[in-house]
Structures are given as structure tokens and as C-alpha cells.
Amino acid sequence: MSQANQFSLLSQRRFAPFFWTQFLGAFNDNLFKTALMVILTYDALSWTTLKPSLLTNLIPGLFILPYVLLSATAGQMADKFEKSGLTRFVKWLELAIMGVAAIGWMQHILWLLIAAVVGMGIHSTLFGPVKYAYLPQHLKTEELIGGNGVTEMGTFVGILLGEVLGAILVMQKPAGLLLTAGGTLLTAVLGLIASYRIPHTPAADPTLRISRNPLAESVRNIGFSRQNRVVFLSMLGNSWFWFYGALVLAQFPVYAKDYLHGDHGVFVLLLTIFSLGVGAGSLLCEKLSGRKVELGLVPFGSIGLTVFGIDLYLSSVGFAHTGGQVAAALMQQGGARLGAFDWLALHGTLRILADVLMIGMFGGFFIVPLFALIQVRCEPGHLSRTIAGMNILNALFMVAAAGVAIVLLGQGLTIPELFLATALMNALVATYIFSLVPEFLMRFLAWMLIHTVHRVKCINADRIPAEGAAVLVCNHVSYVDAIVIGAASPRPIRFVMDHRIFKLPLLGWIFRTARAIPIAPAKEDPWLMEKAYVDIAQALHEGDLVCIFPEGKLTTTGDMNEFKGGIAKIVARSQVPVIPMALRGLWGHLLSRGAQPVLERTFRKGLRSRLALAVGQPVEPQYATPEYLYQQVRELRGGWK
Template sequence: MAHNQLELLKQRRFLPFFLTQSLGAFNDNVYRQAIIGLLFWLGISPEQRTLYTNLAPALFILPYFLFSATAGQIAEKLEKSRLIRITTTMEIVIMSLAAVGFLTQNMPVLLVALFSTGVQSTLFGPVKYSILPSVLKPEELTGGNGLVEMGTSISILVGMILGGLIFKLAGDQGPIVAATAVVLLAITGNLVSRAIPRAEAGAPDLKVNWNPVPESLAIIRLARKQPAVRNAILGVSWFWFVGTVLTSQLPTYAEVNLGGAETLYIFALALFSIGTGVGSMLCEKLSARTVEIGLVPLGAFGISAFMIDLYFARNGAAVASGLSVSGFMQQPGSWRIVIDLIGIGLFAGFFVVPLFALMQSRTPRNEMSRVIAGMNIQNAGFIVLAAVLGIVVQRYLGWSIPQVFLALAIANIVVAIYIFTIVPEFMMRFLSWVLVRGLYRLKLHGIEKHVPDEGPALLVCNHVSYMDALILAASIPRPVRFVMYHKIFNIPVMSWIFRTAKAIPIAGAKEDPDLMRRAFEEIDAALAQGEIVGIFPEGALTRDGEIAPFKSGVERILERASESGRPVPVVPMALRNMWSSMWSRRDGRLSRMRVPRRFRAHVEVIADAPIDGAAVDAPMLEARVRELRGDAA
């Protein structure tokens, strides 16, 4: 198992796929930019050039509408490494046709090949993201997705640069160089793909429906079945909308508003792409190797903040023209624009990577490829909508590009608030992430090894502070249903977080027997559905820093599960160094809390090997938790 996302690049389960994906994105953009380079090299009239440059993106995106439903079913039915080899073999054939187009300088042939490239990308799309949960553990999903997004961003950027330079640098040899480059890249991608290890099909018995219309509607409904996944997909599609509007405006923005030559557009695109790559890579560190959707609100509002500042940084035409990168950097306010473009990309990475990880972690394996195919259809729709709106607001409403950026920033805030209102889990995780990461530095032991990746489990832990549930939730890759004393559950503000996280309030038998009964029923139902339930068997916060005797409620939970014929594993856990927390009862009562002795104090979360729930009792679990915690109260 990789303990750092960069270690994945040394492992066969990830590296060949990463390289295959990056090479594919690189080759697609070399090819598309080389077509544009050929148009200029042939001296085609501006009217014809505009026709081809508008037709090319439409031809590439059309297969996503036509064939995504079929692609999702095929990706669900076939073993994934085999399907990737099929798609990279298709790429060799398609790029061979493209090579003929370059050598004969035949635009219709090149456009047919471009459409075919869209078909190949449509087929590869569902397996691109559905393979990651098959080869990565839940705690590696964020890091793995971050690497894929980083690799894709950089590959697109470098591909655009090199593809655009082929005809400028090669001159009369441009068609030969372009033809050779795209074929060699396709062959390289196919050879690398042969090293991808097997990843079993999600639904090998699935019967493929070849009619794209009803199947497209079916997979869109499938993608919308679970609210969290539905809105994660909406967020990803919105990311493509924002990215399409921004990147499609950059060439003109660099020329008109920044006063740059063609190289300045590439520089601006590079800033955004590098920012996205860095943001994607930082997600694992910021999330502490969990699927931390609390980063999504941070990403959304960060995008808007930097985009609004970009508007104010330069909202009119440039006073100079034809500036090189160095010339632009010498202009007043240039560094502000550079920081804004990097910042937009950085927070875009924070926004999209956790959404991919959430979608992968919450979608059943036998539906994932079809759900991703549904996402691709929606993404394509948002990309087309972005392109159309960009044209409408500028040609018919007369908006300047900075005004488009400002409107996009405001729309981004509105969409983000809409998503977070519908699924409050995003904001709940954001608040808990800010609280936990702001107050503590967590050190985890045994979480990856001992907390099950799937299926039911009961977590038992010592209870030291009002922050315990949030700390454990921030440490465990899977969602946890915590059982907590109803008075803690009802603490103002914190109550909203606990309710959104579907915590289960409980009271003592003498205090509220009806609430206790409902709590045990809800615990039983959660375990039956394969969820993780977390409990604090002491029944209350420690008053002296020591672990109190475990109550018999834990035995009752396990007995109910065993009587139903589905005993659950029990994972003993311990919190260390929490007694000095401002949220503990170290000072006797909450009204006299102190701040921690050290800001962002080190807190350790320890998990031990699961124990058969049918063979444990409360004293045994208490002894194990005491041993795990040791003397570090």
C-alpha cells in the first residue's frame, strides 16, 4: 500500500494506467493543435479556418452524446485492462488515418479521424475513473485522483504547446513530423497499456442495450439515484463548464486585455494548468488521505474569489500590444494576474478531485462505469452550453471578457450554494475539516490496515472530548454513523454537523427508554446496510482523563447483530493526547474551558485489528482500548 501518493508512481497497479492516460491526453492535444497549425501552414482563408476551428470541437464532443451509454455498459461488462488495450489499439488505427490526412493535407480525412478520436475517448472515459477504485484502497482514492488530474492537466498543456509548434518549427516537413508524432505516441500508449494488471469487470453478466437513447436516459437516472453522487457529478460538470468558459476566453483575453502575442496565451493557460495540477496534488495532504469533501466548498469559493480579483485586476483593454511573456511581466499589475490565474487553477483542483473520489467511493462497483458514462454525457452538455453562452453574451449582449469572468464567478457562488444546500454534507464536512485541521495535527496509526474497506464494522473508542466524533470522522476514509449522548448531539452548531453526518442520538434507559430503543434499532439497521457505526462505550466524557468502564450497550449491539445471522467485526480504537483539549472536561465544566496547551496540538488516532463480534464482551474491549491508549491521555 502507498503511504504517499507519489509512491503510487512506483507501483505497477497504478503507474502503467497513469502513463497510458497521460499519453492519451497528450496525443489528443498534439493532434488537435497540429490540425490548427496545418490550417495556418496551408494559408487557408480566415473564413474557412474559423469554420474548421468551430467544427473540430463539435466533432470531438459529439460521440460523448451518441456513444457514452454504450461505452459505460461495455466498460462494466469487460475486464478493464483488456478494454484499455482495445482502446489504445483503436488509437493506433485512428492516428494512422490521421497520418494519412496530414501527409495528403486532406482536411475531411483529418476531421473524420478527429471524430473517431472522440469515439475512442468516449469508450475510454468510463474505464478511466472506474478502474481506480478497483486498484486503489479508499484512503488512496484522493491521492490517485489527484495524480490523474495533475497528469491530465500537464499533458493537455504540453500537448497543446508541442502540437502548435510542429508546423512552426518543422516548416515544409510539418506534415511528416505531425503524422509521425501522433502514430508513435499512439503506439507508445498501447505498449504501456499492456503492463496494466487485471482489474475485473464490475458486471460481467450485464446485457448490453445497443439502443443509445433509452440507455442514455437509464444511465443518467442511475447516476442521479444517490443524492451525494448526483451532486458530485453536478459539481464535476460545473467544473467543466467553468474550465471551458475560462480556457476558451484566454486566447482573446491574452491578446486584448493583457496586450500579449500568441505566446502569452500559452503562458496564461500554463498558469491555470499548473495551478490545477498543484491543487490536485495537494488534496491528499489536506485531506489526510481520506475522501474529504470538505475541500469542495473551499475550492468553490476560492475559484470565485480569485476570478473576481481577476476582473478587478484588468477589466479594460491593455495599453500595450504584442507583448512577450517577459514584456508582460514588466507591466504594472502583471503579478496580480499571474497569482489570480494560478489561484483559480489551484482551487479548481481542490474542488474537483474530492468530487471524483466521493463519486467512486459511494457508487457500487457493478454500476460505476455506467454512472461515469452518465457523468460524461452531462459533462458534454455543460461544455456545449459553456461554449454557446460564451458566444451569446459577447456577440449579442456585448460583454467584455473580464465581465464574462465576473459573471462566471458570481454564477459559481450561486451553483455552489445550491449544491451545498441540497446536500449539506459538503458544508458539514467543510466545517468539521476546518475545526479539526485548525485545532489539531492528527497522526494516524493502523487506520488503513484495520478499518475495513467495505462492509459493516463497529468502531469502539475511548471518549475524551466533544470533538472525538469529528476527529474520528476526519481520520477514517469511509462515512461513520456515530452513536452519541443526546445532549452532546444537541449542542448548538455542532448539532447541525452531527445531524448531517447521520449520527445516532442515544440516552440512558432510565433517562429516555424510547430514545434508547430507537437508537439500537437505527444501529442495527445501519450495520445491516453495510455501514460503519462508531460508539463510545464509556457512555460519557471522561472526567479525569482515565478510561471509564465500558457499558453493556456494546454487547447488546453485537448480540442483536449475531441473532440476525450477520455478526460484525469490532475495531478497537483509541485517542491519545486529547485530555489537554479545550473541548474536554479537564477543568471540570465546559464554561471554564482552556485553550490547548499548544496550538494545533498533536493528537494520535490508533486502530487495532478487527475482532469477531460474536467472541467479545465489554471488559475485553475496554482492556484492548486501554492498551492501545497507553499512558498518553
């Protein structure tokens, strides 16, 4: 769908009132929460004797706590009740909460403001399922991608503007508290007005009985998700990102004040740069992934989160010995902390901002493909329960992040050291997840190969079935054929490979990890050959994709060898379609075979050489003879070796 079509939804009643309602809700959440954290960081003594570092970790934890306790119940309410009426109820609740918060602001009553934090957490928890369930009832199937894109863009902009305005308003002297209270009340009123324009949206299941035990319902939701191992581990990876982000972002107010010697403007600058990084990374995902669910970006994002998290620690330490000393001297002279523009003039500040930007950007690379994988791989009938389960896990991880930060800071760690600890924990967690789901690593290697050494053009890759069993057949050109083919597929492939490849130091480990099926010629190992056919039949019975190279060996000239009879034996056992494919342009490279010396082959085609993978029409099993498939693959390849 074009961008014009996406944004044209903003002029239509079926979408626009819903959009502005959710935008204003996200904006108000972050305006209020950020204003409270800023005032408790920069004016703590007039409010409480508690340490600012304790409060800035406690407040996000209290905000997210309702997600843990009430997400399952909120999902049931979204299914049981008419959604426009439920939305108006939530907006009236928001207005009441902001009224309580206004009393807290004006009377300097901290516990009322803390209670309002929990209240806004409840508000967001109740609205979350409505947000995901509303769009499919009012948008056509072809409009859902565009509608969701505009909605997520609005949420991102609302969060960023709320954080920035909250930090600015509350520090305006002497009317900062009045401006903050009035701003949150006005935003709640505007959101309520917008909600009254949302069209009637029938309940999905009016007869549903809401469980009286939300914790038991939460356990059931997560139990549904655990039935799909890849989806559940992706949910854990998603939740880990929220743990990482919550741990880092919660430190920004005190970090800006005590370590960077800046005023609230420096804190706003850090938030803005981080948010821009996440937005840029999320938008770049589409280009880097070729508009498909590219799991290879997940390890790439994880590496960046660790590398730039470590460098944020190093740049913070370096700043303390350079720009930090200058800032401290300027503070003693002027008696005030540095504003954002004065702080930017110091040595070492650009490196800190670059680290914050890159953490946000690589975070986008990490989380967007994971969320897309959950949507694609989850059973459609369980998607809403899976999303509810993921929200619960996200909340648990964010609450845990607040607890970990409080404990580690209480043990004497500095905030830069906490950044370092978080980056190192990320490396350990990522290694564990990728060892459990080797597909992430395989796709990363494939993604790196086709974005560094080669420029790959996929022709009719949509002919590779997104679900169901099929056999893929392809010409055999190099040792990396499987990686190139795997990068073009929307789902994992079980490759049938010569057993000797499994003995190679690196490639063997890669293909064992990817659950490739080893095969040997009958004269070498008849038992292994027969076992390979049994394993192929089992994989196809389970609905997997299986790829074989019917030539049985690499070409040494670039020309195709005849197809052997193994493919006929496979389709005789398993009546599944066969997809012919052809690799073009790969022969002659370092990892292919040929008469030329290795160094000559390495540089003959140069860096970033072009190659293509062409996919043909599916062939029904009764026509899938070796001779016919050979002809199909040869026509797909053409004269380009």
C-alpha cells in the same frame, strides 16, 4: 508501490506501447485543437468573418460533442472487441483525420478543419474506454495504482505539451500552417507505430450485442449511476468542474489578445500556469489527505475556485487601469502585441498569473477526491458503466459551457465579467451539492480541525472496516471527539450523541446534518432512549458504522468513566463486531471539560497540539461486554490523556 516500480513499467512491453499510444493521442488532440483556436484568434480575418469569441467557444463544444453521442457505444465496443486491434483501428482513424486536417491547413478551408475537430472528438471517445479497460488485463492488482498514476501523468504532460506546441507552431511565419499540418501527421504516425507494439488483449465479452440506439444506452448507463445517490452527486460535482474549466479555458485566447494585449506567447503562458496548477493540486492531494479518500478537500477546492475566480475578475479590471494602459501605448508605438516577457514586466500581471495558478490548484483539490470517491463507493460490477455515464455527463456539461459562454458574451458580458459569473455560479452549485451530501461538509470541518488546531496521528486506522456493519466505541473527552473520529474513518459514521448537543447552535446543526442519533437517559425521556436503540439497530441492519461513547458523559478529569450497559443491549440486538478506539491528548483543550478557567485551557497546550486516535482489534459480539471493552479502550489510551 515505489516510484521506481511505477516507472519501471515504462520499460515493459505490456505497458510501454500502450502508454506512448495514449500519450501521443492526448498530445495530438491538444496540438491540433489549440493551433486552430490560436490561428482563429490572432489571424481570424484570413479565415472567416465570424467573431473569434464565438469560434473559441464553438470548437471545444464540437470536440466534446461525440462524447455525448458515442460514449456508451464506445464502452460496448471496448468490451466486445480485442483491444489492441481496436486501438490500431482508432490510430488509423486518427491518421486519416489528420490527413483531412492537413488539406484544410494548406488550402485555407475552415470547414475541413472544423470537421477534423469533430473527428478527433470521435477518436478520443472511442479510445477512452479502451484506456480504462486495458490496464486491469495486463497489470497485477498491486500494480494498478502505480500504472494508473503513470498513465494520468502522461496524459497531463501530453495535454500541456500539445497546447504549448500547438500555440507556438501555428504562429511561425511563414511556415506555421505547414509545421502544424506536418506535426499532427507525424504524431499520428508515431502513435500508430506504438499501437502495433501493444500486446494481444482479449475481449471481455465477445458475444455482446452493441446497441443500435446509443442515446438509449447512454440513458441506461446514467440510470445505473443514479441508484447510488452519493456516487451520482459526486459525478455531477465532477462534471461541474469540467463545466467551470471549459468555460474559463475557452476564453484564454481572446482574453490574452484583447484584454491583456499579448501575443500568442501570453496565451501559452496562461495555459502553462493553469496546467501546472492542476498538476500541483492533484499531486498535493495525496499529502493533504494522508493517502486516503479525503472528501474534506472537495469543499476546500470549491472555496478556492470561487475566491480566485472572483479575484481573477478583480485583477483583470485592475490590470486594465494600470498595466493595460501601458500595454496599449506600447502597442501603438511598436505596432505589435506584447510578447510574454514584455507583458510580464507590466504592473498587475503576476496577480493574474497567481489567480490562474490557484484556480488550477484548487481545481485539483476539488476533482481528485471526487473521482476517487466514485471509484471506491461504486459497486465494482457497475464501475465501467458508471465511468461511461460520468463521461457522458462531463461532455454534456462541457457542451453546455460552450453554449452558456456564447449566450452571455452575446448579451454583452466581457470576458472578465464571465469569469466573475462562473465563480458565483460555482458558489451556488457547491452549496447545493454539499447540502444534498452533508458528508462533504462534515469531512471539511474535520479536515480543517486536524490541519489547523491539532496534529492528529492515527494508529491502526485501517482496522476501521471499509464495508459492513460495526459498532465503534471510544472514550469521551471533548465536544469534537466525533469530528476527529470521523476524519480518520474511510466512510461515514452514525454517531450516537446526547440529545442536548442537538440544541447547541453550531454543533447541533453539524450533527443533525451528519445523521447522528440522539439519545437521552431513561429517567429524562424513556421514549427517546428506546427510539435511539431502534435507530441504531436499523443503521447496523443497513450496513452502517455506528459510534457510541459508552461513558455517557464527558470526562472532567481526563480519566475514563465506567462504561454503561447500552453497548451490551446494542450487540444483543445486532450481532456485529465492536471496534475499540481511544483518543489521546485531547483532554484539556477549549472544548473539553475541566476545572481550569476557559482562557487557561485555551492556551495551555498551544496551537497545533498533538493528539492521537488509536484503533484496536475488532471484538466479536459475544465478548463485547462493557467491562471488557472498557479495559481494551483503557489499554489503547495508555497514560496519555
